[in-house]
Amino acid sequence: MIKKSLLIGSALLLLAVLAAPDAQALSPIRFGVKAGIxxxxxxxxxxxWNELSKSNNFGYQLxxxxxxxxxxxxxxxxxFYSSARFKLQGDLLNPDGTMAESDVSAKYSVNTVQLPVLVGIKLLFLRVFAGPSFNLLTDTSNKSGKEGVSFNSSVTKSAVAFQVGAGVEIGxxxxxxxxxxxxxxxVQTFTFGKNYTETVKTKMNSWQLNLGYFF
Incomplete structure (x- = not known):
């Protein structure tokens, strides 16, 4: 709750600065908005999971x-807020290797508020950058594709990630x-039904394409 309040307060403060008519006159700092897939x-x-398949839907960030x-x-x-989406499908096994459920499918998304702090260099209209990215809040939402099979997951994401990239800036x-x-x-914990729980290590990386505008 405290983290959410700090996040909302920071966002409102930044939006207030963006709305200030003479913000550019007071500082060389530029402010902007961004969105992407x-x-x-x-x-x-x-x-x-036996013969587990994972399909990745496009996510977004803004x-x-x-x-x-x-x-x-x-x-x-x-x-920015980032939402990544996945679909898992396969046969679910018991700890002893016997079949628990066949053809189980589940869709879920990992939603994160991220704070990257990037250092970059400009070469004419080109720029390259890199830096750490701090994950402030993370939650998951999910929906099972098969009646009678519940699917729940809770994620403890790496507190510090990294970003590296390049782009062009025109005006x-x-x-x-x-x-x-x-x-x-x-570490991510999955719960199937009421009694079957499994904890695994996960690794999630992404490629992002962003469009930004500076005021």
Whole structure:
């Protein structure tokens, strides 16, 4: 609850600065908004699914950003909401290897509020950047594809990830493509039905395509 309040307060403060008519006159800092799509990969270690298949739907991200000139480089902190979506399908096994359920499918999404702090350099209209990304809030939502089989998951994502990418900036518009990776494999717990629970290590990385606009 405290984290949510801090997040909402930070977002409102940044929006207030964006709305200030003379913000550009007071500071060389530029503020903007961004939105984009992403495709993500998911790797799981230890899951007792037979012939497990994973299909990745396109996710999305949207948020706000600032750009601070620092001589030959710039600092670009951002805060945005990201939603990654997956579908799992296969035969579920018992711990002893016997069949528990056949043809089980489940869809779920991993939703995260991220705070990347990027350092970049501009070469004419081109730019490259990299930096850490702090995951502030993470939750999951899910829906089982088979009647009678409940599917629940809780994610403890890596607190610190990283981003690296490149893009072009033309006037107030910028387009970039970036890779979002994890320093360690977070733990994820799946619960099937009421009694079967399994904890596995997961690794989720994504490629993002973003469109931004500076005011």
């Amino acid at each position: 992403q495709t993500q990969s998911l790797k799981m270690q230890g899951m007792n 948020g706000v950003m600032a750009q601070v000139p620092l001589g030959p480089v710039y600092l670009q902190p951002e805060i 107030k518009f910028n387009i970039d493509i970036r890779y979002d990776g994890q320093f360690k494999k977070p």
